[in-house]
Amino acid sequence: MHRLLARASRWHQWRPFPAPLSPPSPPHLRYPRRFRSHAALEALLPHSGATAAASGGGGELSVRHLALYNYPSFSGAFAALFAHLYHSRLDLPFLALPFSSFSVDISRFIPRVIAFDHRKSTLARASQLGKCPDNLELRINTSKSSACADEFSSLLSEEDENRLSTVLRYIEDADLQQWKLPNAKEFNIGIRDERAKLNCITNPYVFKQLLGWDASKFIVKGDSYVSSRQDAANKLLKKPFTIQLGRGLYGECLAIRADGYSDLSDEIGTELSRRSATAGLRPIGAVVFMQRGIFKMCLRSTDKATNTSEIAKAYGGGGNSSSSSFPLTMDEYNHWTSTNS
Template structure:
């Protein structure tokens, strides 16, 4: 062994030891924190009439909170806005103080019985907005609780329309109508709401929605208005096309990286030939790119006259192999293969664990590696 290799190995060992000394960063998800309780104590002292709780970490919840913030700001109504997390949720007693008149639940309805108990103990009116089907069974309104559950409309869109309507009934001192959002921001914000709704309701009506979801995903950690006092200003500046471009760039980079790994492609006999043949590759150490690699192989497999399925295989920790199957052709059903071997998934995406001895039956007969040029 060369001396340079020995030095590199020693350096790597030292670096690994040093990395263990670095402090572990833990994301603070304790939303019933001292800062939140202090804010509630201050609201109690000042007899704040309105409290807004919004679902965290949800963009629908955050934008709903923005609209509540703008509404109360325009009318100069005292209001406390707080993120609500199911990880460490607020308690009913935290919100019980004299003077509370309204409590908004935005993009969630709270734990079972939470709203009813809060309304009973404070006599405040609880107004909730939710779009998930799971809320239908718990959304029972009465004189003091009013729940808006619409599974055809995202919570943020419903809240936006609600506060627009509320504000339309109020006139400014000079008799002019008050705008919830400035004219220069309205179309951009409404475009953001359309993309958010497309994601929330899983409609995917726009071809850019998946890129939007990828591009905006990393900004979830900014949706806590307690730890991020600039949240509302940041939300007002968001542009959906920026996130689409960011998502497209991320997607392209992953596909480029996946293509570079497809230098050893071979044919496999799915189910020992029962389900036809397709192109495959091993991805040991690169399983995070298996989806992109599979889809690229699916296209190449179809071009080669094989089934339009791509297979990526990699070793699991228990020395078993995992096989991922993807298809870019709606006519191909990858799940029939996966289910036959104890796995599952959908027509276009599935996976299963396969023993090495069984896998060998899929590759040994007629097996030969295919160069990148041949598979293109």
């Protein structure tokens, strides 16, 4: 049992343990905005210490375990699910609550806190904390997601284990920004609408729903979405034209006017990048549109050696090597397209 408890503690996102004797009274919360709702605060405070449960004529100490999971994080929700399954199996008092952002201050009114994370940004912030409070333990592993079905195989049926292990591999692939799995883009598109359902306060059926997740269904949903957007983008790709980037300073590429379709700029620009390369131009696709009164150009490239951001930054914009955008005056734009007139 102790071994199972140790294994369980490795994976759910936050696992505070009330002290067995003389629990501290909860002080005033300095950062209530870090909680998603007042309901979360009200549910948390009673669990900030051990409580005496009446049993016959005497008082028996009841230890409550609390899992604060990162919301709306998929790995956080699954970590809370496994904690829920573990405590249900052993019939232990347990409460799971959505938590938006971890603060060291929580250790002031929770007797013991163990925090799990996989983000490099958290690791960087942790190094700035200095000495942690004695009752706070940080476990940060940037090579593994915060939830893992392998550690809880005994809590799942064989069918659920096989299905959920695939789901968690895709979630970990995205968490660690590896993007190595096939159809990773489609999976993450298909799953994104589920974020709103991960709050166990507003959705009491969330754990049951998570147990039924199937990666193949999310991939099909995402693929359908991608296909529909690509079909819409293809209708706008019939009449591309050549522009001189930076009046020719950055070479030439294909472009499209997409007023009213700025949401398709990624699909349009990516395809234009391929067509530009085939046409012997720079492997960049330029999508131009008017947005809220501002004339804007988005650049996309499928070529790893091409850096679109150098163009964007020269005109007050930004982005990364494969995707960038910037505002442009109409007069300047006319200079870029003057060879087409």
